[in-house]
Structure formats: structure tokens, C-alpha cells
Amino acid sequence: MAIVFEKSKVLTDVNTHYCPGCTHGIIHRLIAESIEELNLQERTIGVAPVGCAVFAYNYFNCDMQQASHGRAPAVATGIKRALPDSIVFTYQGDGDLASIGTAEIVHAAARGEKITVIFVNNAIYGMTGGQMAPTTLPGQVTTTSPYGRDVAHCGYPVKISEMLSTLDGANYIERVSVNNVKNVNAAKKAIKKAFQYQADGKGFSLIEVLSTCPTNWGVSPVEAIEWLEQNMLPYYPLGVYKDKEGEKV
Amino acid sequence: MAKVTFLQDTCKGCSLCVSACPKQIINLSKEINTKGYNYAEVLEMEKCTGCASCAKMCPDCVITVER
Amino acid sequence: MEKQLMKGNEAIAEAAIAAGCRLFFGYPITPQNQIPEYMSKRMPKLGGCFLQAESEVAAINMVYGAAGAGARVMTSSSSPGISLKQEGISYIAGAELPAVIVNIVRGGPGLGGIQPAQSDYFQSTKGGGHGDYRLIVLAPASVQEAADLTYSAFDLADKYRIPVLILGDGMIGQMMEPVSLPTPKEPTSANKPWATNGAKGRERTIVNSLYIDPVELEQVNLRLQSRYDTIQKNEVLCEEYLMDDAEIMLAAYGTTARIVKKAISELRKKGIKAGLMRPITLWPFPAEQMSKYADKVKAVLTVEMSLGQMVEDVRLAINGKVPVEFYGRTGGMVPTWKEIAAKVENMCGGAK
Numbered sequence: 001m002a003i004v005f006e007k008s009k010v011l012t013d014v015n016t017h018y019c020p021g022c023t024h025g026i027i028h029r030l031i032a033e034s035i036e037e038l039n040l041q042e043r044t045i046g047v048a049p050v051g052c053a054v055f056a057y058n059y060f061n062c063d064m065q066q067a068s069h070g071r072a073p074a075v076a077t078g079i080k081r082a083l084p085d086s087i088v089f090t091y092q093g094d095g096d097l098a099s100i101g102t103a104e105i106v107h108a109a110a111r112g113e114k115i116t117v118i119f120v121n122n123a124i125y126g127m128t129g130g131q132m133a134p135t136t137l138p139g140q141v142t143t144t145s146p147y148g149r150d151v152a153h154c155g156y157p158v159k160i161s162e163m164l165s166t167l168d169g170a171n172y173i174e175r176v177s178v179n180n181v182k183n184v185n186a187a188k189k190a191i192k193k194a195f196q197y198q199a200d201g202k203g204f205s206l207i208e209v210l211s212t213c214p215t216n217w218g219v220s221p222v223e224a225i226e227w228l229e230q231n232m233l234p235y236y237p238l239g240v241y242k243d244k245e246g247e248k249v
Numbered sequence: 250m251a252k253v254t255f256l257q258d259t260c261k262g263c264s265l266c267v268s269a270c271p272k273q274i275i276n277l278s279k280e281i282n283t284k285g286y287n288y289a290e291v292l293e294m295e296k297c298t299g300c301a302s303c304a305k306m307c308p309d310c311v312i313t314v315e316r
Numbered sequence: 317m318e319k320q321l322m323k324g325n326e327a328i329a330e331a332a333i334a335a336g337c338r339l340f341f342g343y344p345i346t347p348q349n350q351i352p353e354y355m356s357k358r359m360p361k362l363g364g365c366f367l368q369a370e371s372e373v374a375a376i377n378m379v380y381g382a383a384g385a386g387a388r389v390m391t392s393s394s395s396p397g398i399s400l401k402q403e404g405i406s407y408i409a410g411a412e413l414p415a416v417i418v419n420i421v422r423g424g425p426g427l428g429g430i431q432p433a434q435s436d437y438f439q440s441t442k443g444g445g446h447g448d449y450r451l452i453v454l455a456p457a458s459v460q461e462a463a464d465l466t467y468s469a470f471d472l473a474d475k476y477r478i479p480v481l482i483l484g485d486g487m488i489g490q491m492m493e494p495v496s497l498p499t500p501k502e503p504t505s506a507n508k509p510w511a512t513n514g515a516k517g518r519e520r521t522i523v524n525s526l527y528i529d530p531v532e533l534e535q536v537n538l539r540l541q542s543r544y545d546t547i548q549k550n551e552v553l554c555e556e557y558l559m560d561d562a563e564i565m566l567a568a569y570g571t572t573a574r575i576v577k578k579a580i581s582e583l584r585k586k587g588i589k590a591g592l593m594r595p596i597t598l599w600p601f602p603a604e605q606m607s608k609y610a611d612k613v614k615a616v617l618t619v620e621m622s623l624g625q626m627v628e629d630v631r632l633a634i635n636g637k638v639p640v641e642f643y644g645r646t647g648g649m650v651p652t653w654k655e656i657a658a659k660v661e662n663m664c665g666g667a668k
Contacts (some may be wrong), residue, residue, distance in 0.1 A: 073374075
């Protein structure tokens, strides 16, 4: 028998602090496998956010910088402009990217910064205990929307992939999900493509990954997967929103 | 022929592998590991096809798959 | 090197380039726009990178990234923009990264005005950002000094792995004076084993300021403090002007010090023996240098373009031995030598 699946060497031996069933673990693995398969480990510098993934610098086996909240795209810009031959990725949640960091992500995309952004959308603020996020769905109960998100009061969720795809500087934007094996496979393909684009010197890529937060959604990991399928997939459709290179004939 | 190996003490008992397995041969043990979780295990290894669905859904890289 | 007539802002930019800086991230704000504009012209010609960031916040975080990657990098702004950068500066200090930040101070608080001021002394030396950290703060009083201090700032930043702040004001930024520029050196990222530049053939590196275990965080802070103690011992710069026989000490920095020097020369004509202590490093503050005159002078007058910020450090240095008075103008108003001299005469009970 041969090994057909094992842990990537681009993940460290450190066991993650993520909650049982949190899909951060799956997404970390897909990134690590992509970096390993494309042989980029020695050139890669990752930027960790503020959020549950703040300790990502302990989990990815490459040079890492930890950035202030929302500013990872700016930090990544600094690294990539200083070291144009490096592979730079950011890993950000919905508070980091879609709330405090909206200016930084918009402008990194507009400038066409040659970085790869992995945006983890779980419709809630995990690390701080389950507050409303810009991606929280209408009617969704969180600790700061205890009666359910009231769109009359605090508006509608932000659709990042759609929004950023309007920017000419953005090269590749795809929304994926990790709710089942088929989608995990597709997510890996998208993430690997995003890293391949950077390795090829193409511009800004962002992969939005629909993810679960069992702890703050108040459900079991398996129920959380179902919640994602029933509620998030209809609101945040999966698909390629931009692929400049793919559109070239 | 196929086989899956679980790192018992890394498992957090989330059950994503249990739902993912198309042969439904994964279950959570009644025993707990050093972290206090009921860890995932396969008792009918002969039914394993090595599809790696479990490993792909596992957030903690608990599972190694051989075929 | 041959002297050329340069605007302060441009001299600062050229001196940074001479020091091997090849990355500049900034955002427009009066009265320092010549710095990003100059960099936008010069950097591409040197194969360097000028980027106008989307905000001062983004700019300081780009500095963090590039500094973490081992490059010599600079940003500049003015008072309100420096306020925006404070979180980033704290992160740079906490992650022990070298960087140079230029503040061309304008009147505050809030949007304030665009005229020169010295009301960012507290912000620069007493934090500004959160946490127990220090910046080396350098205060030039001429365009030449602005160039020289900017040039040395990069060496200091690298030597101690600390952010260095050049504290100018709108006058320094805008005025034109003859400058002899420092000798250019090539950029090098050698000798930065802590930098994140791709883990090829070495253990991976992490640039980080998060230490969630308080035992560890305390140790980090103690280690930083001991570095600050070393800097305090070794890097103080202060000009002592006519202090040998001074009976009145004036304390002032930056362009205010030049006006004070004129006041001193006029006072001396009237028989008042005034002298000047001009801190060049505002942090580390020349407390020791000042305190040795506390037994020799009769009084101290601190003059600032603010309502009194450095005066608190002067008072600490003098330690109650003699009265420390204050004269200041604020909101962008610049004191005249006559006002300063009149205040000194008043303190002396009229001319001798």
C-alpha cells in the first residue's frame, strides 16, 4: 500500500487551537498543500490576521508576519514590494477583511498587488466571542444582534467577491466552500490556482471561502455544515467572479 | 485494499469525518483521548476504500490514508 | 560633498535615499507633500519603490511589512497622519523592526492648521501608541541637520531594531537652505537574520508582537527596556550653546532653538548671560546634560511652539533646583526673538 493522503510539510507539528470542526483547519491544509505542490515553500511569506487565525504564524511552516487588524493586505504589499520574487499570502477573516480592513483590501486589489488573499467568511466574529460581522446574514442572531440582524437598522451583508470583482486591478476572484468533499476539492483547485497565478507573476488573487463557526453559531460541527448549506450558499453563490488570465484568448 | 490511520490524541471529536465517509465506517469511540475528546476510529477497516473523504474533511490532519 | 540649495522636505528624502532606503510608502498631507512627491520621482529611477498608500494607516503597515522583510524603509506624514499611524508604530516597536518615520508637525489638535508647531512632543516621546515602548526621536534645527539626522536614523534603527522618528516642523519642511548631502551608500539587507525573506536553507522566521503568555510578554518588555537603557546611555545628542557662563538656561529644540539663539545674542548685549540647551535627541532626553547646569544657573526658560510639552522633561531634569518657566506660542504661531527676550528680561527683573 502507498500513502495517498498525509499531512503537508508546509504545516508545522503544532496542533491548532481551533475549535472542533472549525473549517480553518481544512483551509490551512489546502493552502499548505498548494504551496507544497507548487514548490513555493522556501519563497513564501504569509501574513496572519487578527482573529481566530491570529496564531496562523504557528501553523504554517514558512516565514510569517503577524499584522494589525485589517492591515494584512498593506503588510503584504510592503513585503512583496520589498521582495518581488517572494510569494506572499494573507489569511483573513470577516472582521479583518470585510470590516476594519475594507480600505486595505480594496486598494491592494485596485493596485493589482501580486499577492494571494484567502478570505475566510463564516458570517460572524469568532475570536471575540460571536459578534455580528459585515457578512452576518439578515435575521442571524449574534451577540451584538441578539434579536437577529435587522437590515432596517444596520443594513445588509457585504458581498466581497462581487464587490472586488468590479476592480480592474483584480486578477482572479473566486468564491468557494468547504462544506463537503466535492467543494473542498474545488476549493483546493481555486486556492492552488491563486498561488500559481502569483508564481507566474500575475496580479491580485482572492479566494473567498465559506466556512463554519460551530461554537459561535451555537451548533455542532455537523449541524454547522448544514447551516452553511442552507443559509450561506444561497446568499453567497459559489463561482468565479473574475479571472482575467482565464478570459484571455 | 485500503487503510486509514488516526492520530488519536490530535482528534477533537468533531465528527466531520463520520459524516463524510461514504461507507459510514467511522464512528466516535466511547473512550476519550488525552485532550478529553471522543476520538474518531474505524472498526471495520476491511470496508475502507481509501477514498480519503474523511481525511479531506478533517480540520486537524488526524488521518493518513493508504491504498 | 558640494552644497546645494534644497527644501527641507526634499533634503530629508534625498538623505534617506543616500542611506540606502529604496522603499517609501506615504500619503499626502500638508506640509510634507514634497517628501512623497520627491520620492515618487526619485525611487523609480533607482529601481526602488514609491507607493502612495490609501491612507497613513495603510502606509505604516506597508512599512511594517517591508521592514519585516529586511528592507530599509521610510514613511512620512504630519501630525494628524502620525496619529493615524500610532497603532502601526506600536506594532513596529513591539515586533522590534527598524523603520524611519518623519513627522513634519503642524498646529493641532484635530485638523488644526497647516502652520508649524511643536505640539507633538508628547505624542513622539511619551508613547503616542499603546504599550511600554520608546522611539528614538531626532529633532533637526536646520535643513542640513534634517539631512544628517535622517541619514543616521537608518543606522540607528538597524543597530537597535527600533523605529526612529524625525521630528521636524512646517518651517524645517518648507524652508530652503544650503545642504551638503551625505555620501550615498548602497542598500543591503545583510545582517538581518530575523527578517522574513523566504526560509531557504534556514529555520523559518516570524515577525510578531503577540505574546499571549504574560510571563513571556513581561520578558519581552524587560528585554526592550534594557535596550532602551543602552540607547539612553549611548545615543543622547544635545547642543550646548554659551552655557559655560550662563546664568539663565534656555531650553528649546528645532527651529525654535534658532530663534532662541537670536534672543540670547541680544540679551547678552544687555548683559544678561543666557545660554541654550538644545536637545537633538528628544528621546533619549539629555536629562543628565541639563541637570549638571541646575546648580549653576539661576533659572530656566523652556520655549516651545506649544503650550508646554518638553518643559515637563526639563522640569524633571532640573529636579526643583531652580525655577523652570515656560514661554510658548501655539496653533501655528511662531514666537519672535523679541517676545522670548522680553520674557527672559522679565524673569531677571529687567536688564542688568
